[in-house]
Amino acid sequence: MGAFEIIFFLFAVITLASACVVVFSKNIVYSAFSLVFTFFGVAGLYVLLNADFLAVTQLLVYVGGILILLIFGVMLTNKVVNVDVRSSGSTKVPAFIISGIILIGLVGAIFQTHWISYKDVPWSRSPWNKDAVTQALTEYVKVQGSEGTATTIGKLFLTDYLLPFEIVSIVLLIALIGAAMIARREPDPADEALDSF
Amino acid sequence: MTVGLEHFLIVSAVLFVLGLYAMLSRRNAIAVLMGIELILNAANINFIAFTRYGAVNMNGQMSAVFVIVIAAAEAAVALAIVLNIYKNFHSVSVPDVDKLRD
Numbered sequence: 185m186g187a188f189e190i191i192f193f194l195f196a197v198i199t200l201a202s203a204c205v206v207v208f209s210k211n212i213v214y215s216a217f218s219l220v221f222t223f224f225g226v227a228g229l230y231v232l233l234n235a236d237f238l239a240v241t242q243l244l245v246y247v248g249g250i251l252i253l254l255i256f257g258v259m260l261t262n263k264v265v266n267v268d269v270r271s272s273g274s275t276k277v278p279a280f281i282i283s284g285i286i287l288i289g290l291v292g293a294i295f296q297t298h299w300i301s302y303k304d305v306p307w308s309r310s311p312w313n314k315d316a317v318t319q320a321l322t323e324y325v326k327v328q329g330s331e332g333t334a335t336t337i338g339k340l341f342l343t344d345y346l347l348p349f350e351i352v353s354i355v356l357l358i359a360l361i362g363a364a365m366i367a368r369r370e371p372d373p374a375d376e377a378l379d380s381f
Numbered sequence: 382m383t384v385g386l387e388h389f390l391i392v393s394a395v396l397f398v399l400g401l402y403a404m405l406s407r408r409n410a411i412a413v414l415m416g417i418e419l420i421l422n423a424a425n426i427n428f429i430a431f432t433r434y435g436a437v438n439m440n441g442q443m444s445a446v447f448v449i450v451i452a453a454a455e456a457a458v459a460l461a462i463v464l465n466i467y468k469n470f471h472s473v474s475v476p477d478v479d480k481l482r483d
Contacts (some may be wrong), residue, residue, distance in 0.1 A: 185382065192384045196392045203396055206415055206448050207403040219415055226396075226422045229389065233433040238425075238445055250456040257411045257460045261467040280403030284400045290394040297387050299434075326382035335453060336439050337446065345443055352450050359454035 192232055199225030206286040212262060216255050223247050389430035397423035410463045410473045414456065421452045 209215045230239035237377035252375040341349045392465050397418055403416030425445045432441030470480075 189382065189384050192388065196388070199392065203399045203414075203419055204418065207399045207407075212409050212412055215412060215415055219420060222396075222419065222422070226426060229392065230429055233389065235429045235432070235442055235445070237450075238421055239441055241446065241449055243388075244455055246418070246422075249453055252417075253456050253460050254411060254415065257463055258412075260464060261411065261473045276406045279402055282405060283402040283458055287394065287398040290397070291391060294387055294390045294394065300392075303403065325439040333439065333442060337442060340443055342441060348447060350414070350446055352459045354462070356450055356454050359458050363457040367464050 188232065191228070192373060193304065195225045195228035195232065198222075199229065212258050216251070216258050219251055219254070223251065236332045237337050386434040389426060389434075393423045393426040393430070396420075403421065405457055408474045408476060410466065410475055410478075411460075413465070413475060414459050415453070420453065423450055424448060438483075 199222055202218045202225065205218035206215045206222060209218065227239040227242040230236075230242060258377075268336060393407065398415040400419030400423060403419065404413050407413055412444060418449075425448050428441040428445040428448070435441075463473055465480055471476055472478070
């Protein structure tokens, strides 16, 4: 077992264990703080997968942004006495059954599928040239190894992905304006009367 | 043993199922949102694993960037809606919110 495997299992265990705490903890505050470790573990997996830019983005956006929003939501809506009044056995059993079936299906599909790498492709029967693919792959690995993925992603944002980039910027702007509009307090009629003077 | 594509896919599948279970079973609306975040993270792991082990281009990582952006927008809007629900119903428990009118 090399270093890659050890680090992979470390991050996988961190991710899945803290995700279990998120899902199964009774206390919503514990869930929120445990989500930090889940996001950290996922960022570690991104690093293992040669996605350095995405790992940093994950930390900035998820841990720095989304998680703070969620913790704000917990703090603003949590009552001091937060007990489930109703019996909670009604939805857990069907949810467990549905999730279990889907997990078995997914794991079965992952193990059933014969994942091929580019080396296993029957090149004589394929329309592509093996040498060209090999050269592209070595250049890709070289680029990823030398300058990281940020350069490539930046170039792609301004070339192939220009339109999605602009659209997603506008989506984000509209979503944030909409969130501010929805969440703001209703203006007090007395204040409005004062403002009109 | 060597860690390959399957291992990342298994981690992602388990993360997805945990998020799905949180969405289906939790009563607190914010816990449901946490489940959605777990599901989006699972999808991102898949995208990036396939970029690393599958294709020769960066399309998977680009998709993952857009997933992260959409997750941020979704979290902002959903939290605003949850705060409004709390203002109107004085509860964020999903089964309590079953009235459309005042």
